[in-house]
Amino acid sequence: MNTLPDIFDHCHGIVPLRPRLEHWMVALLRDPPTLQDMLDTHGAPLNIQSAGPFRCNITNLIECVADFDLPFLPLFARKANKCLTYVDAARDMGIGIDTASYAEVAQSLARGVAGHRIVCTAAVKDRALMSLCAANGVTVILDNFDELDLLQDVAQEAARPVPVGLRLNGFVRDGVTLYSRFGFALRDIPAIAAQLADSSVMTLQGLHFHLNGYSAEDRIAAISQALPLIRDIRPDDQHDFFLDIGGGIPMNYLADTDQWPVWLSELDRALTGARAPITQHNDGLGRAPGPDGVSGSVDSYPVAQTLVQEDWLRKILNASSGERSIARHLRDAKIALRCEPGRSLLDGCGITVARTAFVKQDSHGTSVIGVQMNRTQSRSGFAEFALDPLMVPGPAPRGPATEGYLAGTYCTESEWLTRRKMVFPQGVRPGDLMVFPNTAGYLMHFLESRSHQFPLARNVFVQSDPTAPAEPDPIDDPT
Ligand SMILES: Cc1ncc(COP(=O)(O)O)c(C=O)c1O
Numbered sequence: 001m002n003t004l005p006d007i008f009d010h011c012h013g014i015v016p017l018r019p020r021l022e023h024w025m026v027a028l029l030r031d032p033p034t035l036q037d038m039l040d041t042h043g044a045p046l047n048i049q050s051a052g053p054f055r056c057n058i059t060n061l062i063e064c065v066a067d068f069d070l071p072f073l074p075l076f077a078r079k080a081n082k083c084l085t086y087v088d089a090a091r092d093m094g095i096g097i098d099t100a101s102y103a104e105v106a107q108s109l110a111r112g113v114a115g116h117r118i119v120c121t122a123a124v125k126d127r128a129l130m131s132l133c134a135a136n137g138v139t140v141i142l143d144n145f146d147e148l149d150l151l152q153d154v155a156q157e158a159a160r161p162v163p164v165g166l167r168l169n170g171f172v173r174d175g176v177t178l179y180s181r182f183g184f185a186l187r188d189i190p191a192i193a194a195q196l197a198d199s200s201v202m203t204l205q206g207l208h209f210h211l212n213g214y215s216a217e218d219r220i221a222a223i224s225q226a227l228p229l230i231r232d233i234r235p236d237d238q239h240d241f242f243l244d245i246g247g248g249i250p251m252n253y254l255a256d257t258d259q260w261p262v263w264l265s266e267l268d269r270a271l272t273g274a275r276a277p278i279t280q281h282n283d284g285l286g287r288a289p290g291p292d293g294v295s296g297s298v299d300s301y302p303v304a305q306t307l308v309q310e311d312w313l314r315k316i317l318n319a320s321s322g323e324r325s326i327a328r329h330l331r332d333a334k335i336a337l338r339c340e341p342g343r344s345l346l347d348g349c350g351i352t353v354a355r356t357a358f359v360k361q362d363s364h365g366t367s368v369i370g371v372q373m374n375r376t377q378s379r380s381g382f383a384e385f386a387l388d389p390l391m392v393p394g395p396a397p398r399g400p401a402t403e404g405y406l407a408g409t410y411c412t413e414s415e416w417l418t419r420r421k422m423v424f425p426q427g428v429r430p431g432d433l434m435v436f437p438n439t440a441g442y443l444m445h446f447l448e449s450r451s452h453q454f455p456l457a458r459n460v461f462v463q464s465d466p467t468a469p470a471e472p473d474p475i476d477d478p479t
Pocket of ligand 1: 080098121210246247248340341343
């Protein structure tokens with residue numbers, strides 16, 4: 001990571017949230033002609049990506065679990081990014097793919113990922129999807145009894161028993177049940193396992209959960225409660241039974257995590273009138289003042305985190321469950337560990353670049369910076385993108401310092417690329433490039449929409465040879 005100041009000089013939040021940047025991003029941002037050339041060739045907005053950090057993130061995860069001497073299969077949750085370059089990289093590194101739709105399964109198979117390295121965790125699975133999985137040995141993670149019945153029917157036509165995992169629901173931590181709409185109640189698992197043991201068309205290969213949020217303690221509780229279940233239901237001779245702990249491995253977006261509490265306290269000061277607003281219309285982004293002070297959570301991914309990626313996983317594996325560590329339990333019981341990281345494997349892999357089109361004033365006299373992209377091109381399931389964009393100046397002469405808000409292409413008053421106020425110390429002009437950092441995980445694809453019939457942003461990958469032109473990802477040009 002490189003945080004040299006010059007590329008941050010042109011734009012920052014009025015209370016900054018400065019992003020971490022990978023070396024390849026810094027090199028590109030310091031080379032405006034190349035960046036402009038890429039936009040001229042591939043259009044704008046443009047998702048520019050690198051598979052290098054993806055490979056490093058996979059290696060780090062694998063090496064972490066190797067320290068515990070556990071069989072391990074990470075499965076890349078490709079719902080976090082649609083590009084096929086990552087599927088190819090995952091295939092070449094021998095890891096698996098977690099799929100959420102028919103297209104994701106079909107494309108993964110077509111790229112040569114073996115069926116036994118694919119799991120299907122789609123939230124809703126129809127007959128066509130189940131047939132595709134059954135015909136190709138893709139493990140179906142069952143969520144409910146209707147899915148079980150449908151697969152029982154579909155699997156009659158399969159040449160081999162269809163591998164199945166069961167999604168678990170109802171873990172308890174500190175006396176509180178972790179809410180989820182997904183999965184079977186833990187108490188139902190023994191009966192389902194017995195039904196599957198009698199089936200000639202399905203075979204139970206493991207248990208699965210994916211928990212909301214990023215808490216290591218929730219995962220420790222869940223694994224501890226899954227272990228005795230596995231002991232009860234696994235046939236004696238089945239050694240490769242898996243426990244898949246899903247995704248949610250956290251990552252950190254900020255160069256300096258201490259900026260987050262400062263930003264939060266400035267937001268609260270603005271909400272109580274102690275300072276000028278730092279958000280559009282003094283929006284609390286989920287926080288609101290009340291008689292007991294400001295409360296509520298900002299509706300954003302928790303961008304400042306200190307326990308992330310392999311350190312987070314190491315904490316879980318080292319945690320005690322009874323007299324032994326979680327890792328020791330898994331090893332002694334010969335359980336194969338699986339996980340389904342999406343966002344955290346894509347850390348450092350992408351930026352989204354768009355052109356500034358205009359600068360004007362709204363009816364309150366506040367500057368509006370019109371950018372040629374829409375908010376769905378830098379959004380995940382959260383309402384706010386709580387990270388400062390960067391600006392690469394175009395050819396126009398610089399102007400006076402400007403403070404304002406970035407507006408996108410959709411024709412609503414609510415169309416802001418971020419509701420946080422940005423500062424442009426040397427002004428902002430049409431033709432300047434706005435760069436949204438670290439967008440590969442969810443931000444560029446999860447919500448992207450073609451409203452108003454704007455084309456979707458294209459996706460290109462920089463190469464390890466910096467003189468080689470960026471390669472378009474085949475997802476944008478299906479043959
Ligand atoms: C079943 C399942 N697995 C894995 C993931 C990936 O989670 P993350 O990208 O937070 O690692 C998700 C995300 O929603 C999921 O629903």
